[in-house]
Amino acid sequence: MIRCDALICGGGPSGSTLATRLVRQGLSVVVLDKAKFPRDKVCAGWVTPQVVAAVGLDLADYGRTRTLQPIERFATGLIGSRPIETAYRATVSYGILRREFDDYLLRRSGATLRLGEPLDSLTATADGWLANGAIEARLVVGAGGHFCPVARQIGAALGKSETVVAAQEVEFEIPPDVACAVAPEAPELYFCPDLAGYAWVFRKGRYLNVGLGREDSHRLQEHVQSFCEFLRQSGKLPAQVPGRFKGHAYLLYPHATRPVVAERALLIGDAAGLAYAQSGEGIRPAVESAILAASTVAAAGSDYSLERLLPYAAALAARFGKRAERAPVSAPSRLRTAIGRWCLSNRWFARHVVIDRWFLHAQEPALGT
Numbered sequence: 001m002i003r004c005d006a007l008i009c010g011g012g013p014s015g016s017t018l019a020t021r022l023v024r025q026g027l028s029v030v031v032l033d034k035a036k037f038p039r040d041k042v043c044a045g046w047v048t049p050q051v052v053a054a055v056g057l058d059l060a061d062y063g064r065t066r067t068l069q070p071i072e073r074f075a076t077g078l079i080g081s082r083p084i085e086t087a088y089r090a091t092v093s094y095g096i097l098r099r100e101f102d103d104y105l106l107r108r109s110g111a112t113l114r115l116g117e118p119l120d121s122l123t124a125t126a127d128g129w130l131a132n133g134a135i136e137a138r139l140v141v142g143a144g145g146h147f148c149p150v151a152r153q154i155g156a157a158l159g160k161s162e163t164v165v166a167a168q169e170v171e172f173e174i175p176p177d178v179a180c181a182v183a184p185e186a187p188e189l190y191f192c193p194d195l196a197g198y199a200w201v202f203r204k205g206r207y208l209n210v211g212l213g214r215e216d217s218h219r220l221q222e223h224v225q226s227f228c229e230f231l232r233q234s235g236k237l238p239a240q241v242p243g244r245f246k247g248h249a250y251l252l253y254p255h256a257t258r259p260v261v262a263e264r265a266l267l268i269g270d271a272a273g274l275a276y277a278q279s280g281e282g283i284r285p286a287v288e289s290a291i292l293a294a295s296t297v298a299a300a301g302s303d304y305s306l307e308r309l310l311p312y313a314a315a316l317a318a319r320f321g322k323r324a325e326r327a328p329v330s331a332p333s334r335l336r337t338a339i340g341r342w343c344l345s346n347r348w349f350a351r352h353v354v355i356d357r358w359f360l361h362a363q364e365p366a367l368g369t
């Protein structure tokens with residue numbers, strides 16, 4: 001039997017950030033992940049400087065042996081149309097490979113790692129939890145992504161009444177003999193004609209990442225195919241993609257209704273449904289939720305009762321706003337679509353709204369630095 005203060009289910013960016021902070025606070029921490037690291041995660045792998053600051057990433061050390069693609073420009077538009085370019089005079093984001101990034105953060109956390117071990121059972125005990133019949137913990141944290149078993153345990157109706165973003169992505173190494181017309185420092189973002197989602201093509205050194213996500217998952221495959229055709233016609237995607245698209249679902253913050261706190265339990269990251277509404281960016285909210293959770297745990301002393309953990313829910317609301325109570329609009333009205341399309345063709349809107357506000361969240365400084 002292993003005993004610990006905190007058991008974290010999931011070693012992605014949320015889990016590793018919380019593990020790092022709790023270890024620093026002097027707690028004994030076990031991270032359980034069903035995958036053996038390094039592992040892939042369906043993701044474009046775009047991180048903002050606020051993420052770099054919040055996790056204290058040493059860019060020089062990280063980039064020495066790993067892919068770290070500085071981003072200085074963006075192309076934005078509608079699928080099928082010529083994009084608008086927005087250039088900056090500095091590095092405004094980075095491209096990373098999730099199998100490298102997540103592994104790096106997790107291994108430096110100082111927690112006891114149990115990798116390749118899923119959370120199969122979780123039972124409440126008199127003063128905490130018993131996990132997999134072998135780990136006793138006083139606090140359990142769900143950081144296991146959208147389908148986190150801890151979320152289910154504390155009452156989330158996974159996949160039932162939830163409105164999710166459905167996304168597909170492929171990432172592959174560009175074969176040495178293949179020319180690629182995508183500039184590495186300039187990710188390209190293309191909105192679907194009905195504005196219910198967007199697609200991207202993003203080059204990170206020798207790797208190309210292509211994907212599309214929509215709030216309305218009907219005919220997702222068709223949208224992906226038509227985007228790929230568009231890319232092929234502009235010489236940005238080889239005729240044969242050396243890999244296959246993988247799908248994943250996740251919740252946008254305004255539409256998530258999961259409880260985030262329970263007696264001796266917390267949810268962070270995608271398990272809590274925190275991704276930004278406009279961009280779908282989830283790494284920053286994942287990391288920031290972990291920072292807020294660590295502060296709540298520190299303030300709780302060693303009392304992890306619901307009452308002492310509730311400030312975490314309040315901290316999330318203070319940071320990310322009140323969750324919207326209405327259902328999302330899945331089919332935009334014609335007028336809304338027409339206005340949206342006009343806005344996307346406007347250079348000012350592309351820079352100051354689409355990129356600066358929606359994608360870079362430049363108006364919000366990093367948390368916890």
Ligand SMILES: Cc1cc2nc3c(=O)[nH]c(=O)nc-3n(C[C@H](O)[C@H](O)[C@H](O)COP(=O)(O)OP(=O)(O)OC[C@H]3O[C@@H](n4cnc5c(N)ncnc54)[C@H](O)[C@@H]3O)c2cc1C
Nearest residue numbers: 010012013014034043044045046119144145269270282283
């Ligand atoms: C197609 C796509 C593209 C995206 N692109 C971006 C992007 O470019 N930038 C960005 O910021 N966000 C992006 N996101 C969102 C981002 O990937 C997530 O928000 C982020 O990974 C959340 O981190 P997390 O730590 O909460 O969960 P995850 O990164 O999902 O980590 C969860 C971990 O839990 C483990 N786990 C799951 N179940 C169990 C279990 N039963 N037992 C033990 N372990 C378990 C998993 O193996 C995994 O390692 C994208 C998402 C998708 C789907």
